[in-house]
Structure formats: C-alpha cells, structure tokens
Amino acid sequence: MNTQSRLEKILASGELAVTSECGPPRGARPEKVKEKSALLKDHVDGINVTDNQTAMVRMSSFAAAVIIKQMGLDPIMQMVARDRNRLAMQSDIIGAYAFGINTMLCLSGDHAKFGDHPMAKGVFDIDSVQMINMVRRMRDDETFQGGAKIDGAPKMFIGAAANPFADPFELRVMRLAKKIKAGVDFIQTQCIFNLDKFEEWMKGVTDRGLDKKVHILAGITPMKSVGMARYMKNKVPGMDIPDTVIKRLEGVSKQQQPEEGIKMAVESIERIKQIKGVHGFHIMAIEWEEKVPQIVEQAGLYPRPKV
Amino acid sequence: METFEPEIVAFCCHYCAYTAADMAGSKRISYPSNVKIIRVPCTGKVDAIHLMKALEIGADGVYVAGCLAGDCHFKNGNVRAEARVNRVKKMLTELGWEPERVAMVKLSAGMGEQFAETARKFTETIRKLGPGPGKRTGIDDRAAS
C-alpha cells in the first residue's frame, strides 16, 4: 500500500471499485459541489473532480476537491496538462495533498479550441505521461521534477485515462503500457458503448499482462436520450458509439429513453464484469448525477465495501 | 447633371473572348462603347495588379473575359484568372470599394451575342455603382509611384 487512498484500498482488496464524477460549477458556489457529491454518497469509492473540462472555465478542481474532502467523501482530483506548467502543477499537488487529497488523475486535457477561451494559449509544458511520472517521483523519490528534494512529499494514488476507441487502435494498448511504465496506478477508460471493441482492447491488455500492473476501471455513461447519443457519436472526439445503441434508443418513446439508457448502462456493467482484468467501474452520468446510485444498485455494486 | 458614363476595361483572351468580341462586331451586335478591350494571350496572364492599376488610374470597372470552363486554350489560365479576380474583389471589399467593380466572365469564341450581353450588363452594374476610385476626387496632381 503506497497511499491513504480509499480507492487504492478497495482495489487492493480485490473488490470491484466504483467511481463517479462531479463537474465543478462555473462560479463561486460551493453548495453546488456539495449537492452533487451528496448524491453520490455511499455509492462510490471516489469522486472525480474535473479540471476545466471541455476547456470551459470552472471552479478549480483543487478547490472543489477540498470541498468534497471536507464533506468526508473521497475526491479524485483531475489535472490537465493544458493549463499549468510543471511549477503550477507541483505546487497544486502539494497543496491538495496538504488538504488530504490523496488520489488524482493525470490528463492531457481537451484542446482549448472547443472551450470558451479558444484564443487561450495551451501550456502543454509536459504531457500526461510525463505528469504521471512526475507525480510518481514526487511520491516515491520525494523529489520535484527539477530534481530538488521535497520536504513532505505528496503521496498520491495516481490515475490516468485511456481511450480504447481512439485510433490508431493498435497504439492504445501500447499507450497504456507507456503510462504504466511512467508509474500510473489506475486507469479510468473512456465511456464504453462498443463493448466488442473494448473486449478486444482488454484482450490486448491481458495478453501483455498489463492488468496485473494497473487497475482498470471501465467507463460507463448512461444515455439520457437518443439526441445525446447522436451528439456524442458525431461531435465528441474519440467516441465510439455503434448504431445499435442509437437504434435501441430510437426504438422507445422519448419519455422512456432515460430509463432505457440506464438499463443499457446496467447491462453493460453486467457484461463488462465478465471481462478479465476489469477492476471496477467509472460511472460518468453527465449532469445526471442523481441516477448514479440507481445504476450502482441495479448493477449489483451496492452496498460498497467498507475499508 | 450629366448621366455618368463609366469607363470599363475588359482584358480578353486572344482565343475566346477577344474572338467573341470580334464576332459581336461582325454580327453588328451593339454593346456599350464604354467597354474597351485589352488583348492578352490568355487570361492567366492577367495579374491582380492589372485590375487594381486600372481602377487606380481611372477605370470605373474592370473585367476579365476568358474561355469557358474546361475550354481554356492553355488548360487552366481562366481558372487562375478567376482566382485572382476573386482576390481583388476581397481587397476591394476590405478597402470599402464595391467588389462588383471587377468581374470574371467566360465565353467561347463563337459567343458574340453573349459578349455583347456581358458588356451591357457589366456597364449597367458599374453605371449604378457610380464613378470608380480614380474618378471620385478628380485628383490629377498625384505623383506617379
């Protein structure tokens, strides 16, 4: 055991872990963070706090994570390479750890072009792999990236994202390997709709024995409507949504679509549970956090084990 | 006030448009005498600067007349010319001048009637726009550059 992370403990116990996420508000409204995370209470082992997701300015993930931590819950602080150089990253990591935040996720970040500040200069001083490596060395070697010793090193449980669906597909397992090499502890995948392709990727992962070196949490997103499915298929980069998903949603009335979406999410979890190497689920109910407990319960992942 | 008689320059390619203009003549089809032709071997020779200079020194409108699409004697000179005309249109827009003062038309050698029709239409367009850059101010002591 490297860290105090609740997620690490669950995973170490061999139980399937469950995480979800909470997008911070676009304003100084701590109550919003509280409302959202309260919905997830008891049903998840960690709450991802996104970092200016889709390149829209939001409350910093550091601040929102602190609020969640102060509620007694377990935030997973996300950090993107887009907005900070290595100095800012490291100071925030120390700061967060000082508030008891012990789990984080290292990401490249969506390109600023899509956000509300397309004119912004992306920092990209280091990339997500280099970030993983930096955080690991801060923890294990107790040194800053520049080489100096840290007095009071942050012991972060380090996560990263993986998108099994982006291409080139053959690179996707290798990229995972690279992140493992850099020192990642757990992986949350992109939302999985194309289960066949995910299985193929997982086979690549297990064939190389990578599932032994990292915990993989499968990304699950319930579709609210067929419109959302279409939007994700056509507009969100790196998404793989088979036509069968859209057809199935089209097959039911508009009122029934949310329920059908949840049903589909639960079915996915059931199927993914059978896949070797999957150690948990990351449920991203986008602006629909209230449904997470229902999915967790219906998927037989409730109650959460105590660690 | 006198009616405004625009002065128009037409750069015509030897093989198509210039021949079409001759054809209009031999058929005695009249078109406004405002249009004066400068012959070029191919409209691909017509540079953006020729159009700009024409406007600068007194033309109220300038057009480039080449072969029909796909019929250019030199393969694609007319396509190049059209691109340059479009660039000049853009520049004129940026400068606050009417982009309609320049135009590209495409004619085959036999299209005498169409040549005349084009000349008439373009002259009318320019007549409506009024005097061009070189005419507005009546500056004549401008130093040559």
Added chain:
Amino acid sequence: MITAEQKPMQEIIQYIAPYSKILLVGCNECVTVCAAGGRKEVGLLASALHLNHLKQGKTIDIKEITLERQCDPEYVEELAPYIDGVDAVVSMACGCGVQTVAGRYKKSPVFPAVNTRFMGASLGQGVWAERCKGCGDCVLGITGGICPVARCSKHLFNGPCGGTSNGQCEIGPETDCAWRLIWERLKELGMEDRYEDLMNAKDWRPGGAAGPGKIIREDLA
C-alpha cells in the same frame, strides 16, 4: 521557411493614416515564396493604399522597393537613400525584417504589413503548413521525422491523446494526428518498439524559455 500573411487592410491603413509619404519595402526571401510580401505583393498593396486614399479624397506617395533580404543589415542599408524622403516605412517582411529595418532607421516609424505566422513547408501551390516550432532540441530523430512539438496540437511527447478520430486531430479533420503519422512512420521503419520509450519532460530553454535566443559562431563572428 518563415511564413506570413498580409495583415487586414484596415490595420495597415490605420498605421499609415497620419502619413503621406510611405516607403513600402518587400523582401525577396521567405515572404516572397509564401506570396505575402514579395515584389508582386508590394505592388498590390501600394495600389490598394492608393485606392484607399482615393476614397478619402487624399493623396499618398508610395515608393516601392523590394530588398533581397530584410533581415540582413547590408541589404537594409539600400533603403538609406530613400528614408529621408518618407514619413514612414511599411515593411512586408517577417518580424525579423521589420525589426532590422526599424533598428537601422530609428527616426522613421516602421509598420508591419504582414503577420508572421510560423516556420512551415509548402504542401503545393498556395498551401503552407507549420512544421517547426524552433524548440531548440530536435526530437525528429526519434519520432520518425515528424515533429510532435509543431504538429501535435498539444505538443504531446508520448503518444496520441484520446481525441484522435479517423486518424485526425481532435481540433479538426483538416489536421492530421501527428502521433498517428509518427506511429505509421515508425512502423514503416520497423522502429515500433521505440514508441514505448518514455520521453521525459522537455527542456524548453533552447527554444526560448531561457530568454531571446542568440547564436554566436565564434569561428565566424
């Protein structure tokens, strides 16, 4: 090659509004090749400025000259005979050229007429694409000859992000994913295994992080 694009006409017009005698200076190097500030563009801009002034009912005297290279003082010296006769200089060179001119002729205001864009390569007639960021520490040797700094929208050093779709970058289908290209190239070269080598965080000092770059060749200087 340094690429540039002409500035919006109104910006140039604003710059020169107070002046009536302009020296318009082109450059026969990069900006000629990228059709932004060569002899031809100098002529066009001069004509455009005349058209603008005619609209205002004013006159403007423009002297056109195109230097072999505006970023070399010896060539810039060729402007000396004309400089006293003008109120302002408009340079159609890249930023390097503008500054060389401005540095030499301190009494004349010097205005840029082009926006310097990037170091690029020609993809064919009229198309240029960014190829180098001048990072000062070239990695092309290990990335199959495709630069992740200049060509990946996020300057990623360790492979493609999750936004790639159909082999294109998430910023748009007109941009190739640099890492897809690198990967394909490495495969062609039989160097796939190199991909899993971790590339460490880059030292940005040679590329400008250490302040304005300067090269001094002692054998030549």
Added chain:
Amino acid sequence: MQKNNSSENTLSCDRRVLVIGGGVGGIRAALDLAESRRDVLLIDKSYAIGGLMTQLDRTFPTNNCDLCTVSPYLSQGARERHLDIKPMTCLTRLEGEAGAFSATLVTEPRYIDTEKCTACGECAKHFPEAVRVTPGLDPRAPTCMRYPQATPFAFSIDMDKVTDITALKKICKADAVLENDQRTETVIDVASVVLAVGADLFDPAVLDNYGGGQFDNVVTGLEYERIMSASGPFQGNLKRNSDGRRPKKVAWIQCVGSRGINKGDVPYCSGVCCMYALKEAMVTKERFGKDIETTVFFMDMRTHGKDYELYLNRARDEYQIRMVRSRPHSIVEKSDTKNLSITYALEDKPVQETEEFDMVVLSTGFRVGGETRDLAEKLGIDLNPHDFAATDHFNPVLTSKPGVYVCGVYESPKDIPETMVQASAAAAMAASNLPVVSVDQETEDLFMPERDITGNDPKIGVFICDCGFEIGGILDVDKLLTSVMTHQDVAVAQAVGYGCSSESMAKIEAMIVENQLNRVVIGGCSPRTHETKFQDLLRRVGLNRYLVEIVNLRDQNTWTHMNEPDRAQFKAVKLLQAGIAGVRKNRPLKDHTLPMSQNALVVGGGVTGMTSALKLADQGIKTYIVERAPALGGLARSLRKTIEGDHVADFVQTLVQKVTAHDKIQVLTRSIIVDHTGMPGLFKTGIQTGLRMNYMQIHHGVTVLATGALPNRPAQYGLGTFKNVITQLEMDSLLEDDAARVRSMDQVVMIQCVGSREKGNPNCSRICCQTAVKNALRIKKISPEIQVFVLYRDMRTYGFQEDYYRRARDLGVKFIRFSLDARPGVVETQGTLSVYTHDFILDSDIEIAADLVVLSTGLIADDETTEDLALLFHLPRTVDHYFLEDHVKLRPVDMAQRGFFLAGTAHSPKTIRESITQAQAAAGRAQTLLAKKEINLGACVAKVDTKKCASCLVCVRACPFDVPFINAEGVSQIDADKCHGCGVCAGDCPAKAIQLLAYEDDQILAKLDGLFER
C-alpha cells in the same frame, strides 16, 4: 486515275502547276500549292487578279466587307516565292500528258511596265478613256484600277483608245508606259493544270418581260453590289440610277435566267442567288435604313449551306425582309417616276397582284461564257450538257483529262466557301504530279536585315485605315489623326484608305523608311486577322515585327457602335492612345522555331477520313487513321447509290483496299482518343485501341477531323411506330434489295425536312432534297405506275441537281408544298397508312393513301463525339454541335486552332461527293502546314529575370505544361522552345521575376495609362 511519272519529275525542276483564273478559287489553289512548296503560275485574262469576289460589297453569312476579307489573300499572292502571276494571259495550247504538259501562253500587251508603275493615277486622270474601266455598270470607279487593292499594283492601257501616246508617256513620271509592248507567246513545262475560270453572269437584257435591260432602276445582283460598294460608282451610297434618289422600296427577283425553260434560261440552279439576295436585302437595311422595304420574290428559298438557315431566319425575323413565294410575270416601268411595277401571282390566289417598287434587283446566276468553251476545247476536256466541265462522279475536281483539274463555279455553280474547298482539293490533286521543292533550296531572302533600334527614342507612325466605309463611314479619321499627332513620340499620322491593300502597304513602308520610324500603330481591323500582315510589312522595311501594334477600330468599334458615331469616335481616340502608349514599350523580339512532325492523324475512317489519309500518304506523309468502329467505311457503308447512279459500296470497297494496303497508312480501328498535348506541328495524341484498349501515343504535326455526322431518326410521322414509315436511307436499301416489293406498291409519299429546319435542329440537312428526288426516280424506274408524292417546304436541288428534280416532275412525281404551321400528318388505320396535308395550290386539305411513307430525316451532328474531341483538342463547335471552322467564308477547312483541318459531315451535312472534295482539301491544307517543316513559336514566351527570381517554384507549379524548372544556378528556367506563351507563370510570380514577352507588365500598364490619358 493519275499517272505518277516520278522518274521524269526529278528531271524537270522548273515544271510547275498552271492555275488558270485569278478569282478567289484560283488564288486559293495557287497559294496552297505555293505554300506546300510547289512552283505555280497563276494566269488571268484580266489585268488584275481577284475575280468576281472583289466586286462584291459584302459576303454572306458574316456580312463582312469582301475587300477586307479577300485582300490578305491577294497580297499574299504577290509575296509567295513559289508563285508567279501573269495577268492578261491566256492559254492557247496544251500538249503532252499529266506530269509533262507543255503549255503555250499568250500575254496581251499591257503597255505599262508593272515594275515601274507606282499607280499614281496621273495617266488615268488625264487620259481616262485609255485606261481600262471596271466592268458592270460602273461609269468610272474612284480609282481606275479594278478595285483599290489591285494585284499587280499597276495600271494597264487600252492602246486602241490612245490618241496621243507622247502626251501619255510624258504624264507618267515613273516612265512606265511601254509604247511598243507586244503580245508575247511563251511555252512552259507544266505538270498539271487547275482550271479556276469561274463563270460569267447571266445578262438579263434578253428578258423582255423584265425590261430587256432598258429600265434604269432594274439592276442585276452584281450591279447592286457595286452600287453599295465603297469602291463603286456612288462611293458606297445607295442610289437609283434614274435620279440618284435613295430607294424606299426594293424588290429582288430570284432565279432570273436560272431554273427555267424560257428563252435564255438555263435549267440548273445557280446555287448562290438566294443567299446573296438575302444578304443584299439585309445590308440594305443595315446600312441605308431600316425603313427601306425589302421584298424577295422566290420559288424555293435555297439556304442549304452551313448555318445558312439561321441566316434566313434572321433575315425574315430580325430584319423583317418580306418573302413572297412567286416568280413575277413581268416588270413595267412607270414613265414619270421610273418606278417599277411588278405583276405576280401567289400560289393560293387565282388573281394576279401588281405592286410598285423604287428599284428591282434581278438575281442572276452563272453562265459559261464563250471564251471558257474555247478554252475547254483547247484543253481537250469533256463538258456536261450545260457547258460546265464534266467531272468524275466521286471526285468533282477531276476532269475527263488526266492532269487537268477544275474547281469553283466552272465545275458547278457554288458559293465562295465551296469554291475555297474545291480550290484546295484541286491544288492537292494537282500537287500529286509534282515533287516537293526541298527546303534547303530556299533562302530566307524575303525580308531585309533588321535595323538595330537600341538606344533610339521611339519614333511612332500611326496609320489609320478607313476600310472604305467600315471605319471611315463612322469615324472622323482626320480628327483622329489630329488628336494622335499631339501625342509624344508620334512622328507621322496618316490615313491610309484600305491599309491592307498593296497600295497602302507600299505607302506605309515608304513613310516608315522616309521618317526613320521605329514603331508603328495601325488603326484598322482585328489583329486576329491582320496582325501577321502588318508584321510582315515591318519586316520588309527592316523593323522587328513586334514593333507594331494593331488597334481594332473596326470589329470592336465601328461595327458595334455604328449607331453612336460620337461614342465610337471617343472610343477610337482612347484605343489609339492605348495603342501608342503600348507600342512605345514594344521591344524587338526574336521568334523561336522547332522542327515539325511530318505525320498526320486522321480522326474518322469514313469515306472522308480515308480520302484525306490517302491523299496525305501518297505525298509520303505517315498517316494514322483512328476509327471508333471495328471497320472502315463510316456512314457510306449503309449508302447504296448516288443520284448519278453510281454504286457506293464498290467505291467504298476500293477505297478501303487502297487505304489498308498503303504502307504509309496505319489504320487503328476500335480506337478512341483519350488525351492530347503539344502544339501545332508537334502534337501528341493518346489513343486506346483494339479490343484490349491498349494505349498508344501518336506523334503528329497535323490533324484532320473527319468524324462525320449521324443519320437523324426523330420519332415523327410515326417513324418507329408504323411499320411502313421508313427513312430515305432505308428506302435506298429497299430499292436495291427488294424491287419486287417496291413494284407492288401503288402510292409512295415522301416527307421532307423531318427533324430539320425546325426547333431543336434549325439548320437544313442539305442532302435530303436530292435524296428524295433520287429515290423517287428509282421508284419510277422500277415502275412508272407508282404514284410518288414528295411533301416539301422548299425544294433545294441546288446546282445540277435541278436536272433530276425536273426529270422527276416530268415523270409525274408530285411535289406538294407544306408549311410548318400546317404540317402533314401520318395515320394508320387497319394497317393502311394515309398522309394528310394542305395543298396550297388547290387551297384545300388532301389525304393520300400510302403503301410507304419515306421520311427525309437528314443528318445531325455527332454531338457526343464532337463534344469529346472539342474538349480534348480545344476546338470550337457550332450551336448545333458541328465543328466550327476558322472562317466560314475563306477558310472552310481550317480550324482556328492551327494544325487542325476539317472535312466531310463533321463540318456540316453534305453529299458524299462534297465530302470527298473537302477531304482532299483538308489533306491539301494540311500539307501546306507540314511543308513549312518547322514551327514558328513566335516570341511570346515567358522570360525569367534571374536577378529577381526567388526560386519559389510558383512558376514550376503553375505552368499548365510543366515547362519551368529550377536550373543548376538555382533559378527558374523557362525554355523558349517549350513555352506555350500563356503567361500564367508571369501572372503568378510573387517576385515579378517573369515577364511574358510581347505582353510585359509595362506594356499592359502602358496601354491602361493610354486608355485613361486625358
């Protein structure tokens, strides 16, 4: 057919072709021969060459001024080094045989030394009676030469009328009068003879009912031409002979002396009168006032030439020319007004009408004159019943005597384009008896060495043509000259009349020399047609040919702004200013040349293509025939008999055998053209050939387009629905294959103009009337009992086809006219066909039961093929998809795109005989180009200023022909011999390092400056 005495030919280098007759046909034939490097002697009995055409005011269908269109050819005549011209000369004897004739020529005394005569006109001024006058009604032309552009440029004296020879000699400053000039006889060796003697015009004086030549205001078509002509008796004003008033109401009477059986009439159709009457009527309205009423009395309106139907429609619809279908009975002159009343009957009205006109024009046609008959006898050639030269049925330029060829009207009545075609064909045939003069025997001695003008300030001469009334009638030339003189560097400004006439050219040359001019501006017609001519003028006086600028004052000014003379004047000033400003910047340039490919490509393997190919191959030219079909033969394969009764199949068979056996011909069937590059003289054409569609590339210098046309088959009158409704083409076969079936019929109805002369295909298909007559006669031959009805709109049996038409009528074939607004109908009831139509003579609707309805469906252009080829070769087409030749009048086989020649039905519908003629003509014209051996690429090429070049590659990428490259010095290089001269590179070069010579930026900008100079 012709003997080829090659062994003897090599011995006689001075053996040449004798062309008899200096009209346009003779000139064309002589020029073709000379251009293809054969020595030729052109003789004409008159004192100047030019023939009939030079007397015409304008020619249809372009309504151009004739003098302007023909004059380039005439002065070309004086220039060609292989061509000698002997006016006032006749042939008196011809002995020997083809390839080795001996011709005896007699030249009448001119009493003027043509070398010395400057045509100053002093002699004519003082002794008008002794100088030969213009024929026709002309009492005294403005100059006493036959027309202003006379060749040779000299007077001639009628010695019988000279009273005081000493005075005459004294008046001649040039000492050109040869008092003791003698009639001379010469004997020359001749390989072949081309007869281009034309024909006389019918003299209507014999027609008492039309005034017997006594009425002042009744004139012939030619006299009317002279009246309108700028060089005519009224200086181009339309006036009545009786009182000099402008007529308000003019009538034309067609077929005067033609198509008749009356006293003095000839039975054939003269073929040109309908068109010239329409032209005269249109020009009358155009030039002398829209208010002039014009009426044409006609029997059948015969506008069967290419696009002539459109001309007819324009005459009727746009010019409101009234057409009356009637042959007037008589003309009576009013004694007081000298007006004329015409009495005529309309076909559907029983009573005669009488109408008064100010002036009547008799459209008289062609006659063979007595002199021509004598000449034929001397030559020993057979004549046809009408005294025209009898010719081969499949090859109209062959007379009965080997080595003697005929072209133009003397073969049969025809218009100028057809004459031009036949002239080129006759020349091509005549050339086959001769060896080609090799290039190295020639020297470039035509032009003076060039004067070096470097460092000289521009000294410009401006010469303005009045072009008769074409320019001078609209513009005030004197005012123009005054304004021109104010311009800097202009040293001379002069009016030069017809600038392109030899007289004016000589004058310009003299002024250039005298004033040491180094730049010239010509204000005249289009540089497209006349630039070369004036460039040559400069070369003759030692100036580089690029130092001239042609200002288009006619085609693009006076012709289009004729109704706004003030504006035309203003525009002329501007255009001249531009010309002067431009020429000031012109520099001497060097032309570039390349050796030419001596191969020919013939596209299309029908009769036309095969004929052309044979003609070319016989001259040693490697010829490729590319044919889309699996076999040669084309449309003629489905044709059985000609109107003359010849079997087409036998003819085609022989032709195919000859072509296939010829070692210089490569036949490529099942082949299509897929790509094409290069330039005239050096083409590269890619084809896919054979069943496997293998690709091959042909290198050739010339291309003959002989792609033919398609038989039309519109779904009209039950064609395709009713079994017994067939086309004439099917009838042709039926007549050959199933005479028994034909014999069993009682009534056959033919319908003309099916799918022609109406919307969708407005032109006449030309061949159908003669086809219908042919087939009607064949039916009658099978059984005279069969009733044949021909429903027609106008019977267009032009020329000698009229004989067959008359024979058909004599045999009882019924010709019933219909009009488009009452067109016939065909119905089938219980298997029986009936045809309904309106009979104008009976003025009632009639019904004819028919065993067979035969539709004259004619031809339509092969749109798909001509479109494909037009795209590949960049060739223009007519609106109805035939290829469009360079000049419909004077260059009917040349395409505007040099190196392309057009023949057969790809040009327009025509008979097999006419196609063959055009095929030979195309081959002949192609040879004139190949004979040049090298291509002059001109000087209009891109030039790189290497000091400015930024090596940016823009030119390399922009060039449509991949010519520029970056050379070892690291700068762009554009090889002049590869550059096509489009200037795209110059337009794109961001460093302004490339200039297109002759169109440099400073030249274009100077022209702009000139335009806006105030």
